[in-house]
Amino acid sequence: AQSVTQLDSQVPVFEEAPVELRCNYSSSVSVYLFWYVQYPNQGLQLLLKYLSGSTLVKGINGFEAEFNKSQTSFHLRKPSVHISDTAEYFCAVSSDTGGGNKLTFGTGTQLKVEL
């Protein structure tokens, strides 16, 4: 079984400040890791994904994440946030166990960017 923990339910930050959204996972097999963003009343949009290779992954809208196997973490970062980044962010994990890559999601982090 696999699980995802997002410890911060809400993160307030001022515009142009840096932000880090934390994600830790648990799995007994190799995993694929994802960050999705959900704007109000919309579906989920993929920000970035880690499949293999370089542990630093760059995504859309200036976001990046670093895979740390020893700490089982995949924290999301952005050096300077914008008002438009206000949304809910979900970390997710899947694994290649022959049953399709169904996603296991964390509980989400609400990022609120303030002026």
Place this chain on the structure above:
Amino acid sequence: GAGVSQSPSNKVTEKGKDVELRCDPISGHTALYWYRQSLGQGLEFLIYFQGNSAPDKSGLPSDRFSAERTGGSVSTLTIQRTQQEDSAVYLCASSSLGSYNEQFFGPGTRLTVL
């Protein structure tokens, strides 16, 4: 091209009624997933279809829930004898063949059971 579409966008029903939710995946995508997003449970996997293989129903919460996928394209999620705890946003996603390909999500159907 068109993304994943879902209908209806909102559905209000009375307890005990049956409901059907529809998902149109991206053309050519062989994998289709249903997830449920609720305040109490977060985002949960419900069911997965891949081509002509038997679906993975391991996430369905009870036998009141069922889903089918006709012709390898459109999918319908059916909830029988709805309960108030079924109130949630039901999200559909599709992806192309491959164990790690990106899942593209639809806008969801918000189900409210009175």
